[in-house]
Amino acid sequence: MDFTEIYKQTSGIVQFSPGTQFLLTAIQDRLVIRRADSFQIIRTWQVNPDGASSIPEVATGPQSRSSASTPTDTWITHAGWSLDSEYILAACAKKGYINVFKLRDETWNTSITCGTEGLVKAEWAPDGRSILCFSAWGLRVTVWSLVTGNPTYIVFPLHQDRGYAYRNDGRYFVLAERHKGRDAIGVYDVEESYRLVRHYPIPTASFSSLSISPNGSFVAIWDGPLEYKVHIFSLSGELQGSFCPDPDPGFGVKAVAWHPSSCFVAVAGHDDKIHIIENITWGPVAVVELSSRIPNGATIWREASDWMETTNGRGFVSYEKLQSPNSISLSRSDLTKPNPKSGILQLEFNITGTLLLARFESAPCIVFLYAFPTRDEIEASASSPLSPRLRSVLIHSQPVTSAKWNPERKGSLAIACGIGSIYLWSDEWVGVEDDDDEGGEIAECVGVPAKRFETRDIKWAPDGKGLVLLSKDSFCCAFEVEDADC
Known part of the structure; x- marks a missing residue:
């Protein structure tokens, strides 16, 4: 296994592009794009609320710009690649703005400024042309389209860091919401500008999170930390089954994992037991303790x-x-x-x-x-x-x-x-x-x-042939050494 040099990073933001050709890194208020084969810097942008300032001279080396620290409230908090690696977003949640850049055109950029609702999180939608923005206080989710420039608003999400998912094909967006004091699930059609197609209440006392099955047919919803209950719904809203151990160990569910075949669900809580649930009766078939x-x-x-x-x-x-x-x-x-x-x-x-x-x-x-x-x-x-x-x-x-x-x-x-x-x-x-x-x-x-x-943390490259190793404020990469044919 070969290791690269040590490079700087902040906020743990280091990501391979979906095709594993490039590597994105956030360093305070800058985005740095490197080639994954040579680690040569090919693009660098500075993020700011008024747009982006390209700094082409940085492409000749990391020391060409002053290393003086910038205020931490202007640092990049979220960044990521679009699915086709054409665009990169960089968000500063504390200041409430997002910059979007184009890999093949360093002069192109656009920005999104959030209003008084603030910004907690920003990420790409699976289509690679829309950006999800989660506001503070659970007020709404805003879906910004780079194609039309228009926003779509979805109000009252339950959580900003969990409680939402896309179906594997990216067609439907499922979001946990709270309306009139009750937990509910909203299903939105992505191809029709996030039009609401289903909305149904869920029997949770303290909603924790949700997960869509790999085949896209079911949604697992679970409580925590008050009750140990898992509910399985079809995507259209029919309750398929519920699971609660007997006796109830309490303290709620901590983790749920779908089997890749969607035939089983593994559920675990605070009691050092893993319950395996099958998808016919949605009852337990095994317990691992x-x-x-x-x-x-x-x-x-x-x-x-x-x-x-x-x-x-x-x-x-x-x-x-x-x-x-x-x-x-x-x-x-x-x-x-x-x-x-x-x-x-x-x-x-x-x-x-x-x-x-x-x-x-x-x-x-x-x-x-x-x-x-x-x-x-x-x-x-x-x-x-x-x-x-x-x-x-x-x-x-x-x-x-x-x-x-x-x-x-x-x-x-x-x-x-x-x-x-x-x-x-x-x-x-x-x-x-x-x-x-x-x-x-x-x-x-x-x-x-x-x-x-x-x-402290590890991230695999999408092709499974390399690793990003993250320390507190630095990173390196490790790659497998392929044996040469004799």
Whole structure:
């Protein structure tokens, strides 16, 4: 794996373009666009409320402009690429303005200035020609069209950071709203200028969030933190089913993950249990519970002791492989205190749905990977209950801060723990000897060749061949080294 130099960034805004050809970075009030192959700067813009000032001389190098700090209330808070990589938006939420730039024409720009309602968040719609702007105080969502220049207003969204989603094909926009003191769902037709096509109340006491199934047919809606309930609606508004564990563990739902086939939903809360719900009766078919006892058959990987000091933070070191069964230590929170740190931290399927990643508050240094049956295996054993099993456990010396599945490969995972390294797990290696019949696993600790760099977050490139490693105010990229043919 090759690493780039260390570059500056602010607000954690570093994004590959959808085609992985370019890299966007925000540095205070500037946008910097680099080529992803050479990291040469090709565009730089300064963001301001009156439009944009192109600074072409910066393209010759990052030191050509003064590095003096600008006021933090003028810094870029949100930025992103349009779906076709033609346009880039940069928003300053504190000042309430958005600038839009065109990659192939550095002189073209337009701006959006929010009124007294303020700005909390701005992002691209899937069509790449509309921008969603969320106002303060939950007043409205404004959809600005770059084609017509006209806004579309949707009033009273429940949340600004969650509670909305687009169907995978981008045709419908689903938004949680509050009207006359009741929670409701609005479904809007994107192709008809966000015309309202469905509006229906939902039985939530304290709406938390929603998620659309991968096939676009269902919407999962859940409560939190007052009640542990998940409701499944069709996109048109018919209630398909509801789920609440018996007995109700309380404290609400913390995470919901759809299986890529849309046949199952994984639900988890504060009680260290993962409930698997199927899409026929919308009832539970399996429960996965965190235990300090790791059963026989699970592969246990432990970060090598003192490897950072031994290697001076350079090179690759394999995890230590432990024998199962084994045991791990779990911390328990006091549920009688407010906002207890308990239950699930992360719940996510890989792209094929054959592996389910879980992280728990009571085991912050550990990543659990559960083997999930494929559709063929489920159909072949229709008489047997669905039973996800613990396949792999990755134990680290520091709490995990980020764990991300590769977006293109089913058996590739990257992990960060807030120190000068990254951790890679894969089951795609050919020729690796392993006791099980699922193919060889490999787990490696990889040092970042830089001083005073702490990997706090990870972002995969869209093609799955590169990684952005984010520290507090800097970043670098890491790319796989392809073996040359002999």
